[in-house]
Amino acid sequence: MRFAEGPVKYFDFRGETASDIADSDNLLSYLRGAGIAQDHEHLAGFRVSYQGPYREGGFAVLVYLYTDDQLDADMKTLRNVRAVDVEMTANRFFQSFKRFDLLQVRNGLEVEECMIDGPHYD
Numbered sequence: 001m002r003f004a005e006g007p008v009k010y011f012d013f014r015g016e017t018a019s020d021i022a023d024s025d026n027l028l029s030y031l032r033g034a035g036i037a038q039d040h041e042h043l044a045g046f047r048v049s050y051q052g053p054y055r056e057g058g059f060a061v062l063v064y065l066y067t068d069d070q071l072d073a074d075m076k077t078l079r080n081v082r083a084v085d086v087e088m089t090a091n092r093f094f095q096s097f098k099r100f101d102l103l104q105v106r107n108g109l110e111v112e113e114c115m116i117d118g119p120h121y122d
Contacts, residue, residue, distance in 0.1 A: 006047055013104040013105060014104065015102065015103045015104035018101045019097045019101065020100075021096065021098070022096055022097055022098050023098070025095060026096045026097070027043060027063070027093075027096035028043045031063060031065075031084075031086070034086075036063070036084055037065050040067055041065040041066065041082070042066055042068075043064070044065065044066045045064045046061060046062065046063045047060075047064075048061055048093065050090075059088075059090045061085075061093055062084070062085055062086070063086055064082070065081060065082045065083075066078055066082070
């Protein structure tokens with residue numbers, strides 16, 4: 001799974017995300033309840049994209065599922081995953097998390113030493 005494999009074409013902005021899953025109504029429980037993920041599958045990750053007029057509904061969620069037998073002996077390295085395109089609204093997606101943080105910065109700008117003047121979130 002790599003950055004450049006997504007639907008973004010020009011990479012005007014790049015960044016990071018971090019999230020804290022909800023205790024009970026999280027993404028994996030939603031996927032299992034919807035019959036998308038089986039009880040023996042785990043959530044390796046997900047890709048969220050907004051493609052506006054290029055995709056009906058605009059919002060897209062692609063999940064990556066794995067089973068224990070897809071792990072190497074170290075139990076950390078995945079050999080392969082099952083990708084599933086999931087129909088869900090942005091609101092339902094974000095309900096799967098206690099907190100979700102997305103930071104994007106103009107591609108090529110160095111901001112490590114930049115001081116923020118005004119509101120910011122820690």
